C-alpha cells in the first residue's frame with residue numbers, strides 16, 4: 226500500500242488539511258510527527274529511508290515520537306467516494322471505508338472468466354451471459370453423476386432421465402422374469418396334479434386287483450414264522466395293505 230487516496234475519487238473535494246504533502250493525495254493511515262506535521266504512514270516511512278528531516282519544516286524526525294491518528298483516519302473513512310468502476314458505468318457512491326464491501330459486489334468490476342483456457346476479462350454483470358457463450362465453459366454435472374459437462378455434451382446430457390429410463394427398463398425386465406416364473410410354476414403344478422391323478426388311478430386299479438385276489442384267498446395272509454422265532458410257537462400276522470403307500 227503506497228500513498229494516499231486519490232483526490233478525484235472523492236465526491237466532494239477534500240479539505241486541504243487532509244492532503245499529504247508527500248503524495249498529494251488524501252491521508253491514508255495518517256501519522257503525526259513531533260513537529261505536528263501529518264503524513265500518510267507509508268509516505269513518511271519511505272521518506273525516512275532517504276532523509277531524516279520533516280518534508281515541511283526540516284526538523285529532524287524521531288521515529289519513536291510518531292503518532293498514529295486513528296480518529297482522523299476514521300473521519301476520512303466516512304468521506305463519500307465514487308466507485309472506481311465509474312468509467313465502466315458504476316454510478317454508486319459510498320463511504321470510503323465501505324469500498325471493499327462495494328467492490329466485492331460491484332456489477333461493473335472486471336473479472337477473469339473462471340473457465341480454464343478462456344482468459345477473458347468480463348464485467349461481473351455480464352459474467353452470466355459470457356458463461357453461456359464461453360467456448361471454454363465446463364462444469365461438473367450438477368446432478369452429481371461425475372461427468373464433466375462441456376458445451377458440446379451439455380444439451381444431450383441428462384443423467385437423471387437416463388437413470389430413470391434404466392430403472393423403468395430394469396423393472397419391466399424383472400416383471401417379465403417374475404411372470405415367466407409364475408407361468409412355469411403353474412405349468413409344473415398342473416403337471417403334478419396330472420401325475421397325482423394318474424397315480425391315484427393306478428392305485429385304484431391295483432386295489433381292484435387286490436380285492437379280486439383277496440376274494441379268492443381270504444382277507445389275511447398268515448405266515449409261518451417258526452424259522453425266525455426262537456419259540457416257534459407264535460405266528461406273525463401281516464396285512465398285505467399296510468405296506469402300500471397311498472398317494473393323495
Ligand SMILES: [Zn+2]
Nearest residue numbers: 245248265268
Ligand atoms: Zn501520502
Ligand SMILES: [Zn+2]
Nearest residue numbers: 260262279282
Ligand atoms: Zn514538520
Ligand SMILES: [Zn+2]
Nearest residue numbers: 308310315331
Ligand atoms: Zn461500483
Ligand SMILES: [Zn+2]
Nearest residue numbers: 338340343359
Ligand atoms: Zn470465458
Ligand SMILES: [Zn+2]
Nearest residue numbers: 366368370384
Ligand atoms: Zn449427470
